[in-house]
Amino acid sequence: MSAELKKFSYLAVLFLLFYFMPVDSLRLQNAAIEALAMMHEYAREHVLLCLVPAFFIAGAISVFVSQQSVMRYLGASAKRWVAYAVAAVSGTVLAVCSCTVLPIFAGIYKRGAGLGPASAFLYSGPAINVLAIVLTARVLGLELGVARAVGAIGFSVLIGLLMDFIFRHGEEERQQAFVGLSVPETARPLWKTVWFMASMVAFLVFANWAAPALPVGFWAAVYRAKWVVAGLALASTILSVRLWFDREERAEWCASTWSYALQVLPLLFGGVLVAGFLFGRPGHEALIPNRWVVALVGGNSLFANLFAAVVGAFMYFATLTEVPILQALVGAGMGKGPSLSLLLAGPALSLPSMLVIRSVIGTRKTAVYVALVVVFSTLAGVTFGAFFG
Numbered sequence: 001m002s003a004e005l006k007k008f009s010y011l012a013v014l015f016l017l018f019y020f021m022p023v024d025s026l027r028l029q030n031a032a033i034e035a036l037a038m039m040h041e042y043a044r045e046h047v048l049l050c051l052v053p054a055f056f057i058a059g060a061i062s063v064f065v066s067q068q069s070v071m072r073y074l075g076a077s078a079k080r081w082v083a084y085a086v087a088a089v090s091g092t093v094l095a096v097c098s099c100t101v102l103p104i105f106a107g108i109y110k111r112g113a114g115l116g117p118a119s120a121f122l123y124s125g126p127a128i129n130v131l132a133i134v135l136t137a138r139v140l141g142l143e144l145g146v147a148r149a150v151g152a153i154g155f156s157v158l159i160g161l162l163m164d165f166i167f168r169h170g171e172e173e174r175q176q177a178f179v180g181l182s183v184p185e186t187a188r189p190l191w192k193t194v195w196f197m198a199s200m201v202a203f204l205v206f207a208n209w210a211a212p213a214l215p216v217g218f219w220a221a222v223y224r225a226k227w228v229v230a231g232l233a234l235a236s237t238i239l240s241v242r243l244w245f246d247r248e249e250r251a252e253w254c255a256s257t258w259s260y261a262l263q264v265l266p267l268l269f270g271g272v273l274v275a276g277f278l279f280g281r282p283g284h285e286a287l288i289p290n291r292w293v294v295a296l297v298g299g300n301s302l303f304a305n306l307f308a309a310v311v312g313a314f315m316y317f318a319t320l321t322e323v324p325i326l327q328a329l330v331g332a333g334m335g336k337g338p339s340l341s342l343l344l345a346g347p348a349l350s351l352p353s354m355l356v357i358r359s360v361i362g363t364r365k366t367a368v369y370v371a372l373v374v375v376f377s378t379l380a381g382v383t384f385g386a387f388f389g
Contacts, residue, residue: 031277031287038276038316039269051103053204055264058103059257060200062111063249064193074113074121087120088128088156101125102268102356103260109360115171116164119369122357124156127348132323136343138213139323143388144336148343151380155344159372166368188244196240202233264356271352275316294329300337300385302378308338309377312346313370314354322346337385345377 022028074083101122109118128149137145164171207230212219241250280286297308317325326339349370358366 027285027287030285031280034280034284034286035273035277037284038281039272041281042269042272042316049207050204051261051265051268053200053207054101054103055257055261056253057197057200057204058107058260059253059255060197061104061107062256063253064196064245065111074108074117078114078117083114083117084120084157084160087117087160088124088153102353102360103264105357106260106263106360112175114164114175115167115361115365116160118160119163120156120160122369123159123348123373124152127152127344128156132347136323139327140330140339144340144343144384147340147380147384147388151340151344151376152348155373155376155380158376159369162372163365163369167365192240192244196237196244199233199236199240203230203237206230206233263359267355267359268352271350271355272316275314275351279311279315294333297329297338297342298333298335300335300382302382304335304338305341305381305385306374306378308334308341308381309345309374312342312344312377313349313374314351315346316350316352317346335385336388337381337383339381340384341377341381344380345373349373 073086104125105118105122108121109115113121133145133149133152136148206226209223209226211223214220241253245253276286278287293311297304297311322343326334326342329342330336330339354366354370357369361369
Protein backbone atom coordinates (compact mmCIF):
# COMPACT_ATOMS: atom_id res chain seq x y z
CA MET A 1 0.00 0.00 0.00
CA SER A 2 1.39 3.37 -0.99
CA ALA A 3 1.98 6.13 1.55
CA GLU A 4 -0.76 8.26 0.02
CA LEU A 5 -3.28 5.41 0.23
CA LYS A 6 -2.37 4.79 3.87
CA LYS A 7 -2.94 8.44 4.71
CA PHE A 8 -6.27 8.38 2.90
CA SER A 9 -7.30 5.24 4.82
CA TYR A 10 -6.46 6.85 8.15
CA LEU A 11 -8.35 10.00 7.22
CA ALA A 12 -11.36 7.95 6.08
CA VAL A 13 -11.44 6.04 9.37
CA LEU A 14 -11.21 9.27 11.36
CA PHE A 15 -13.96 10.84 9.24
CA LEU A 16 -16.32 7.91 9.80
CA LEU A 17 -15.47 7.84 13.50
CA PHE A 18 -16.33 11.49 14.04
CA TYR A 19 -19.30 11.39 11.64
CA PHE A 20 -21.09 8.61 13.53
CA MET A 21 -19.83 9.50 17.01
CA PRO A 22 -22.76 9.78 19.47
CA VAL A 23 -21.62 13.09 20.93
CA ASP A 24 -24.90 13.51 22.87
CA SER A 25 -24.19 10.35 24.89
CA LEU A 26 -23.53 11.21 28.54
CA ARG A 27 -21.20 8.21 28.88
CA LEU A 28 -19.11 9.33 25.92
CA GLN A 29 -18.97 12.87 27.26
CA ASN A 30 -17.95 11.57 30.68
CA ALA A 31 -15.28 9.37 29.08
CA ALA A 32 -13.84 12.41 27.31
CA ILE A 33 -13.83 14.33 30.59
CA GLU A 34 -12.11 11.42 32.34
CA ALA A 35 -9.43 11.27 29.65
CA LEU A 36 -8.65 14.96 30.14
CA ALA A 37 -8.88 14.68 33.93
CA MET A 38 -6.48 11.74 34.00
CA MET A 39 -4.06 13.58 31.74
CA HIS A 40 -4.35 16.63 34.01
CA GLU A 41 -3.72 14.50 37.10
CA TYR A 42 -0.81 12.72 35.45
CA ALA A 43 0.82 15.96 34.34
CA ARG A 44 0.53 17.50 37.81
CA GLU A 45 1.52 14.51 39.92
CA HIS A 46 3.89 12.32 37.90
CA VAL A 47 5.83 14.30 35.32
CA LEU A 48 8.02 16.75 37.23
CA LEU A 49 9.10 14.50 40.11
CA CYS A 50 8.88 11.08 38.42
CA LEU A 51 9.50 11.27 34.69
CA VAL A 52 11.89 14.21 34.53
CA PRO A 53 14.37 12.69 37.03
CA ALA A 54 14.03 9.35 35.24
CA PHE A 55 14.91 10.99 31.92
CA PHE A 56 18.03 12.52 33.45
CA ILE A 57 19.01 9.14 34.92
CA ALA A 58 18.54 7.50 31.52
CA GLY A 59 20.61 10.20 29.85
CA ALA A 60 23.34 9.77 32.45
CA ILE A 61 23.38 6.01 31.92
CA SER A 62 23.90 6.53 28.19
CA VAL A 63 26.67 9.09 28.62
CA PHE A 64 28.48 8.44 31.90
CA VAL A 65 28.05 4.72 32.56
CA SER A 66 30.70 2.97 30.55
CA GLN A 67 29.67 0.33 28.10
CA GLN A 68 32.10 -2.04 29.77
CA SER A 69 30.19 -1.75 33.05
CA VAL A 70 26.87 -2.49 31.38
CA MET A 71 28.31 -5.47 29.53
CA ARG A 72 30.00 -6.72 32.69
CA TYR A 73 26.85 -6.84 34.84
CA LEU A 74 23.93 -7.01 32.38
CA GLY A 75 25.40 -8.07 29.04
CA ALA A 76 25.08 -11.45 27.39
CA SER A 77 28.56 -12.47 28.57
CA ALA A 78 27.84 -11.60 32.21
CA LYS A 79 27.24 -14.36 34.71
CA ARG A 80 23.55 -15.09 34.71
CA TRP A 81 23.12 -15.00 38.46
CA VAL A 82 24.86 -11.64 38.63
CA ALA A 83 22.85 -10.12 35.76
CA TYR A 84 19.47 -11.25 37.03
CA ALA A 85 20.29 -10.48 40.66
CA VAL A 86 21.23 -6.91 39.71
CA ALA A 87 18.11 -6.55 37.56
CA ALA A 88 15.75 -7.98 40.18
CA VAL A 89 17.19 -6.06 43.12
CA SER A 90 16.70 -2.78 41.27
CA GLY A 91 12.99 -2.96 41.99
CA THR A 92 13.56 -2.72 45.72
CA VAL A 93 15.54 0.48 45.16
CA LEU A 94 13.46 2.23 42.50
CA ALA A 95 9.93 2.74 43.82
CA VAL A 96 8.62 3.81 40.42
CA CYS A 97 5.63 3.14 38.20
CA SER A 98 5.63 1.27 34.88
CA CYS A 99 6.04 4.50 32.90
CA THR A 100 8.80 6.04 35.00
CA VAL A 101 11.04 2.99 34.58
CA LEU A 102 10.81 3.13 30.77
CA PRO A 103 13.54 5.68 29.98
CA ILE A 104 15.93 3.89 32.35
CA PHE A 105 15.14 0.57 30.66
CA ALA A 106 15.73 2.13 27.24
CA GLY A 107 19.05 3.50 28.45
CA ILE A 108 20.51 0.21 29.69
CA TYR A 109 19.15 -1.76 26.71
CA LYS A 110 20.65 0.58 24.13
CA ARG A 111 23.87 0.59 26.11
CA GLY A 112 24.33 -3.13 25.61
CA ALA A 113 22.36 -4.88 28.34
CA GLY A 114 21.10 -8.31 27.36
CA LEU A 115 17.39 -8.61 26.54
CA GLY A 116 16.86 -11.03 29.44
CA PRO A 117 18.33 -8.88 32.24
CA ALA A 118 16.83 -5.73 30.68
CA SER A 119 13.37 -7.39 30.67
CA ALA A 120 13.87 -8.51 34.26
CA PHE A 121 14.69 -4.91 35.18
CA LEU A 122 11.68 -3.65 33.22
CA TYR A 123 9.36 -5.88 35.26
CA SER A 124 11.10 -5.54 38.61
CA GLY A 125 11.28 -1.73 38.62
CA PRO A 126 7.55 -1.13 39.20
CA ALA A 127 6.56 -4.62 40.43
CA ILE A 128 9.03 -5.19 43.29
CA ASN A 129 8.21 -2.04 45.20
CA VAL A 130 8.92 -2.42 48.92
CA LEU A 131 6.51 0.36 49.88
CA ALA A 132 3.70 -1.05 47.75
CA ILE A 133 4.23 -4.57 49.08
CA VAL A 134 4.16 -3.35 52.68
CA LEU A 135 1.01 -1.32 51.97
CA THR A 136 -0.58 -4.34 50.30
CA ALA A 137 0.07 -6.48 53.38
CA ARG A 138 -1.36 -3.81 55.69
CA VAL A 139 -4.49 -2.97 53.68
CA LEU A 140 -5.30 -6.22 51.87
CA GLY A 141 -3.81 -8.77 54.27
CA LEU A 142 -0.48 -10.44 54.95
CA GLU A 143 -1.21 -13.38 52.63
CA LEU A 144 -1.71 -11.18 49.59
CA GLY A 145 1.29 -9.03 50.50
CA VAL A 146 3.63 -12.03 50.75
CA ALA A 147 2.22 -13.59 47.58
CA ARG A 148 2.80 -10.33 45.71
CA ALA A 149 6.41 -10.11 46.89
CA VAL A 150 7.25 -13.73 46.05
CA GLY A 151 5.48 -13.60 42.69
CA ALA A 152 7.09 -10.32 41.63
CA ILE A 153 10.63 -11.40 42.48
CA GLY A 154 10.24 -14.80 40.84
CA PHE A 155 8.51 -13.47 37.74
CA SER A 156 11.15 -10.82 37.05
CA VAL A 157 13.76 -13.57 36.73
CA LEU A 158 11.54 -16.05 34.87
CA ILE A 159 10.33 -13.47 32.35
CA GLY A 160 13.89 -12.34 31.73
CA LEU A 161 15.12 -15.90 31.21
CA LEU A 162 12.28 -16.72 28.82
CA MET A 163 12.75 -13.52 26.82
CA ASP A 164 16.43 -14.33 26.51
CA PHE A 165 15.66 -17.91 25.41
CA ILE A 166 12.90 -17.06 22.91
CA PHE A 167 14.93 -14.35 21.18
CA ARG A 168 18.37 -15.90 21.72
CA HIS A 169 19.33 -15.86 18.03
CA GLY A 170 18.47 -12.22 17.52
CA GLU A 171 20.18 -11.35 20.80
CA GLU A 172 23.38 -13.05 19.71
CA GLU A 173 23.45 -10.87 16.60
CA ARG A 174 22.65 -7.72 18.58
CA GLN A 175 25.35 -8.41 21.14
CA GLN A 176 27.92 -8.82 18.38
CA ALA A 177 27.55 -5.11 17.69
CA PHE A 178 28.91 -4.38 21.16
CA VAL A 179 31.73 -6.94 21.25
CA GLY A 180 34.20 -5.20 18.96
CA LEU A 181 33.59 -1.67 20.14
CA SER A 182 36.48 -0.01 21.87
CA VAL A 183 35.33 2.07 24.80
CA PRO A 184 37.80 4.77 25.77
CA GLU A 185 38.82 4.59 29.40
CA THR A 186 38.12 7.63 31.52
CA ALA A 187 40.45 9.02 34.11
CA ARG A 188 37.50 9.62 36.44
CA PRO A 189 37.42 7.18 39.37
CA LEU A 190 34.49 4.77 39.40
CA TRP A 191 33.28 5.98 42.79
CA LYS A 192 32.57 9.45 41.38
CA THR A 193 30.25 8.06 38.71
CA VAL A 194 28.59 5.80 41.27
CA TRP A 195 28.08 8.73 43.65
CA PHE A 196 26.60 10.87 40.89
CA MET A 197 24.18 8.15 39.78
CA ALA A 198 23.24 7.26 43.35
CA SER A 199 22.44 10.91 44.07
CA MET A 200 19.97 11.05 41.19
CA VAL A 201 18.37 7.74 42.18
CA ALA A 202 18.07 8.95 45.79
CA PHE A 203 16.28 12.10 44.62
CA LEU A 204 13.90 10.06 42.46
CA VAL A 205 13.10 7.67 45.32
CA PHE A 206 12.63 10.19 48.14
CA ALA A 207 10.90 12.91 46.10
CA ASN A 208 8.20 10.34 45.28
CA TRP A 209 8.04 8.70 48.72
CA ALA A 210 4.34 8.24 49.47
CA ALA A 211 2.69 8.80 52.83
CA PRO A 212 2.41 5.57 54.85
CA ALA A 213 -0.91 4.10 55.92
CA LEU A 214 -0.14 4.83 59.58
CA PRO A 215 1.30 8.19 60.74
CA VAL A 216 3.71 6.49 63.16
CA GLY A 217 6.70 4.19 62.85
CA PHE A 218 9.82 4.02 60.69
CA TRP A 219 8.11 4.64 57.33
CA ALA A 220 6.32 7.68 58.75
CA ALA A 221 9.65 9.08 59.98
CA VAL A 222 11.17 8.58 56.53
CA TYR A 223 8.20 10.33 54.95
CA ARG A 224 8.60 13.34 57.23
CA ALA A 225 12.25 13.61 56.23
CA LYS A 226 11.69 12.97 52.51
CA TRP A 227 12.23 16.54 51.30
CA VAL A 228 15.35 16.98 53.39
CA VAL A 229 16.88 13.82 51.92
CA ALA A 230 15.64 14.66 48.41
CA GLY A 231 17.09 18.18 48.70
CA LEU A 232 20.46 16.84 49.80
CA ALA A 233 20.42 14.33 46.92
CA LEU A 234 19.62 17.07 44.42
CA ALA A 235 22.39 19.28 45.80
CA SER A 236 24.79 16.35 45.60
CA THR A 237 23.79 15.75 41.97
CA ILE A 238 24.33 19.37 40.97
CA LEU A 239 27.61 19.67 42.85
CA SER A 240 29.08 16.42 41.56
CA VAL A 241 28.20 17.11 37.92
CA ARG A 242 29.77 20.57 38.18
CA LEU A 243 32.97 19.35 39.84
CA TRP A 244 33.61 16.03 38.12
CA PHE A 245 32.25 16.41 34.56
CA ASP A 246 33.36 18.87 31.92
CA ARG A 247 31.16 21.11 29.78
CA GLU A 248 31.10 18.75 26.79
CA GLU A 249 29.99 15.83 28.97
CA ARG A 250 27.24 17.91 30.55
CA ALA A 251 26.04 19.01 27.11
CA GLU A 252 26.00 15.41 25.90
CA TRP A 253 24.07 14.41 29.01
CA CYS A 254 21.41 17.07 28.36
CA ALA A 255 21.16 16.06 24.69
CA SER A 256 20.69 12.40 25.60
CA THR A 257 18.06 13.28 28.20
CA TRP A 258 16.19 15.39 25.66
CA SER A 259 16.28 12.54 23.16
CA TYR A 260 14.68 10.11 25.63
CA ALA A 261 12.00 12.67 26.52
CA LEU A 262 11.06 13.18 22.86
CA GLN A 263 10.85 9.42 22.37
CA VAL A 264 8.76 8.62 25.43
CA LEU A 265 6.47 11.57 26.17
CA PRO A 266 4.27 11.62 23.01
CA LEU A 267 3.48 7.90 23.29
CA LEU A 268 3.07 8.14 27.05
CA PHE A 269 0.63 11.04 26.97
CA GLY A 270 -1.36 9.44 24.18
CA GLY A 271 -1.63 6.21 26.11
CA VAL A 272 -2.74 8.01 29.28
CA LEU A 273 -5.54 9.73 27.34
CA VAL A 274 -6.74 6.42 25.89
CA ALA A 275 -6.57 4.67 29.27
CA GLY A 276 -8.53 7.49 30.89
CA PHE A 277 -11.12 7.45 28.11
CA LEU A 278 -11.70 3.70 28.49
CA PHE A 279 -11.38 3.10 32.23
CA GLY A 280 -11.34 6.51 33.92
CA ARG A 281 -9.66 7.49 37.15
CA PRO A 282 -10.06 5.50 40.37
CA GLY A 283 -13.62 5.91 41.58
CA HIS A 284 -14.83 7.43 38.30
CA GLU A 285 -16.56 5.67 35.44
CA ALA A 286 -15.58 6.25 31.84
CA LEU A 287 -16.58 4.42 28.66
CA ILE A 288 -16.38 0.94 30.24
CA PRO A 289 -18.67 0.66 33.32
CA ASN A 290 -16.96 -0.42 36.53
CA ARG A 291 -19.72 -2.94 37.25
CA TRP A 292 -18.72 -4.87 34.15
CA VAL A 293 -15.20 -5.26 35.46
CA VAL A 294 -16.35 -6.26 38.93
CA ALA A 295 -18.87 -8.76 37.55
CA LEU A 296 -16.16 -10.44 35.49
CA VAL A 297 -13.56 -10.89 38.25
CA GLY A 298 -15.59 -12.50 41.01
CA GLY A 299 -14.65 -16.00 42.16
CA ASN A 300 -11.47 -17.77 41.11
CA SER A 301 -12.10 -19.12 37.64
CA LEU A 302 -9.39 -19.17 35.01
CA PHE A 303 -11.36 -16.57 33.03
CA ALA A 304 -11.70 -14.27 36.05
CA ASN A 305 -7.96 -14.38 36.70
CA LEU A 306 -7.11 -13.92 33.03
CA PHE A 307 -9.52 -11.02 32.72
CA ALA A 308 -8.06 -9.35 35.83
CA ALA A 309 -4.53 -9.76 34.45
CA VAL A 310 -5.47 -8.33 31.04
CA VAL A 311 -7.39 -5.39 32.48
CA GLY A 312 -4.55 -4.72 34.92
CA ALA A 313 -2.01 -4.87 32.11
CA PHE A 314 -3.83 -2.20 30.08
CA MET A 315 -4.81 0.12 32.93
CA TYR A 316 -2.41 2.74 34.22
CA PHE A 317 -1.51 2.59 37.93
CA ALA A 318 0.59 5.32 39.46
CA THR A 319 2.89 4.04 42.21
CA LEU A 320 0.88 2.74 45.21
CA THR A 321 -2.53 3.64 43.68
CA GLU A 322 -3.20 0.01 42.81
CA VAL A 323 -3.78 -0.79 46.50
CA PRO A 324 -6.78 1.51 47.13
CA ILE A 325 -8.20 0.66 43.71
CA LEU A 326 -8.00 -3.04 44.50
CA GLN A 327 -9.41 -2.46 47.98
CA ALA A 328 -12.53 -0.99 46.39
CA LEU A 329 -12.81 -3.86 43.90
CA VAL A 330 -12.40 -6.46 46.65
CA GLY A 331 -15.11 -4.72 48.63
CA ALA A 332 -17.36 -5.01 45.57
CA GLY A 333 -16.84 -8.77 45.33
CA MET A 334 -13.53 -9.32 43.54
CA GLY A 335 -11.95 -12.71 44.35
CA LYS A 336 -8.54 -13.15 45.99
CA GLY A 337 -7.06 -14.92 42.98
CA PRO A 338 -7.98 -12.18 40.49
CA SER A 339 -6.77 -9.64 43.06
CA LEU A 340 -3.27 -11.11 42.94
CA SER A 341 -3.42 -11.38 39.13
CA LEU A 342 -4.17 -7.68 38.89
CA LEU A 343 -1.47 -6.80 41.44
CA LEU A 344 1.20 -8.70 39.49
CA ALA A 345 0.20 -7.46 36.03
CA GLY A 346 -1.10 -3.96 36.76
CA PRO A 347 1.88 -2.07 38.21
CA ALA A 348 4.31 -3.72 35.76
CA LEU A 349 2.38 -2.80 32.60
CA SER A 350 0.02 -0.21 31.16
CA LEU A 351 -1.17 0.80 27.73
CA PRO A 352 1.18 3.83 27.70
CA SER A 353 4.16 1.68 28.71
CA MET A 354 3.41 -0.90 26.01
CA LEU A 355 3.59 1.79 23.33
CA VAL A 356 6.95 2.98 24.60
CA ILE A 357 8.39 -0.54 25.04
CA ARG A 358 7.43 -1.28 21.43
CA SER A 359 9.44 1.73 20.26
CA VAL A 360 12.51 0.36 22.09
CA ILE A 361 12.50 -3.40 21.39
CA GLY A 362 9.95 -3.80 18.58
CA THR A 363 6.44 -5.19 18.21
CA ARG A 364 7.23 -8.92 18.42
CA LYS A 365 9.33 -8.74 21.57
CA THR A 366 6.84 -6.40 23.22
CA ALA A 367 3.96 -8.78 22.45
CA VAL A 368 5.86 -11.72 23.96
CA TYR A 369 6.81 -9.70 27.04
CA VAL A 370 3.20 -8.61 27.62
CA ALA A 371 1.95 -12.17 27.06
CA LEU A 372 4.43 -13.57 29.61
CA VAL A 373 3.38 -11.04 32.23
CA VAL A 374 -0.31 -11.79 31.67
CA VAL A 375 0.15 -15.59 31.65
CA PHE A 376 2.32 -15.70 34.79
CA SER A 377 -0.02 -13.32 36.61
CA THR A 378 -3.02 -15.44 35.66
CA LEU A 379 -1.42 -18.70 36.82
CA ALA A 380 -0.32 -17.11 40.07
CA GLY A 381 -3.86 -15.85 40.70
CA VAL A 382 -5.42 -19.24 40.03
CA THR A 383 -2.94 -20.96 42.36
CA PHE A 384 -3.31 -18.37 45.12
CA GLY A 385 -7.11 -18.42 44.89
CA ALA A 386 -7.17 -22.21 45.12
CA PHE A 387 -5.30 -22.15 48.44
CA PHE A 388 -6.56 -18.93 50.04
CA GLY A 389 -9.78 -18.10 48.19
